[in-house]
Amino acid sequence: EIVMTxxxxxxxVSPGERATLSCRASQSVYGNVAWxxxxxGQAPRLLIYGASIRATGIPARFTGSxxxxxxxxxxxxxxxxxxxxxxxxxxxxxxxxTFGPGTNVDL
Amino acid sequence: QLQLQESxxxxxxxxxxxxxxxxxxxxxITSSSNFWAWIxxxxxxxxxxxxxxxxxxxxxxxxxxxxxxxxxxxxxxxQFSLNLTSVTAADTAIYYCAxxxxxxxxxxxWDVWGQGTxxxxxx
Numbered sequence: 001e002i003v004m005t006x007x008x009x010x011x012x013v014s015p016g017e018r019a020t021l022s023c024r025a026s027q028s029v030y031g032n033v034a035w036x037x038x039x040x041g042q043a044p045r046l047l048i049y050g051a052s053i054r055a056t057g058i059p060a061r062f063t064g065s066x067x068x069x070x071x072x073x074x075x076x077x078x079x080x081x082x083x084x085x086x087x088x089x090x091x092x093x094x095x096x097x098t099f100g101p102g103t104n105v106d107l
Numbered sequence: 108q109l110q111l112q113e114s115x116x117x118x119x120x121x122x123x124x125x126x127x128x129x130x131x132x133x134x135x136i137t138s139s140s141n142f143w144a145w146i147x148x149x150x151x152x153x154x155x156x157x158x159x160x161x162x163x164x165x166x167x168x169x170x171x172x173x174x175x176x177x178x179x180x181x182x183x184x185x186q187f188s189l190n191l192t193s194v195t196a197a198d199t200a201i202y203y204c205a206x207x208x209x210x211x212x213x214x215x216x217w218d219v220w221g222q223g224t225x226x227x228x229x230x
Contacts, residue, residue, distance in 0.1 A: 001170075032215065034215075034216035036154075043203055043205075043220035043221065043222055043223050044154065044203075044217075044220060045220075046216060046217060046218045049212075049213060049216045050213070055218055056208070056218070087153065087154055089154075089216065091213070091215025091216055092215075094167065094215060095167065095170070096156065096169055096170060097156040097215055098156065099153055099154040099155070099156070100153070101153045102153050
């Protein structure tokens with residue numbers, strides 16, 4: 001099983017600031033990583049797939065990068081609606097898709 | 108627009124079987140090479156992929172749950188279902204059904220999610 005780890009656990013930022021979230025895979029997953037945003041009481045929302053491709057309707061302030069084992073999600077200028085938990089997920093191993101534990105972005 | 112909606116009991120007794128359905132609207136469950144997934148989230152915790160079924164009936168399950176999970180499709184109802192046997196308190200979670208929006212782009216990630224249904228395992 002490919003283990004996904006995320007750092008930091010919590011990221012405290014102010015509106016307008018840049019946020020950088022990290023995700024690491026226990027072995028290479030090439031570019032097969034997705035990022036999700038989850039707000040309290042809501043289902044996850046797909047932000048990024050293919051490590052860097054924004055999903056439909058996702059604002060340009062969300063940028064994904066990386067390949068192999070190291071991945072980053074950058075939010076260029078945090079808006080109030082961006083405070084949420086962010087999960088990375090690998091889909092390279094189709095026998096078991098796995099998620100990271102999440103990063104909580106808060107004030 | 109593709110939409111998913113989970114349904115099923117919110118309370119299941121230990122050792123019994125958890126059964127949930129996901130109704131697909133805005134599209135056909137048999138449409139082109141799609142995969143329909145179940146994902147769960149224990150209270151206050153992260154996401155766990157349970158398994159998926161293709162529009163052709165092929166299934167993939169999380170190895171940690173494989174012995175207890177069955178996912179099936181009911182084409183007449185445009186639904187897919189989850190059965191999880193011998194449940195314990197550890198199976199208490201929000202259960203989501205999910206699907207790729209455009210399977211030709213990829214089937215290992217999910218653009219479309221149901222709102223989730225909370226299942227509690229308790230006597």
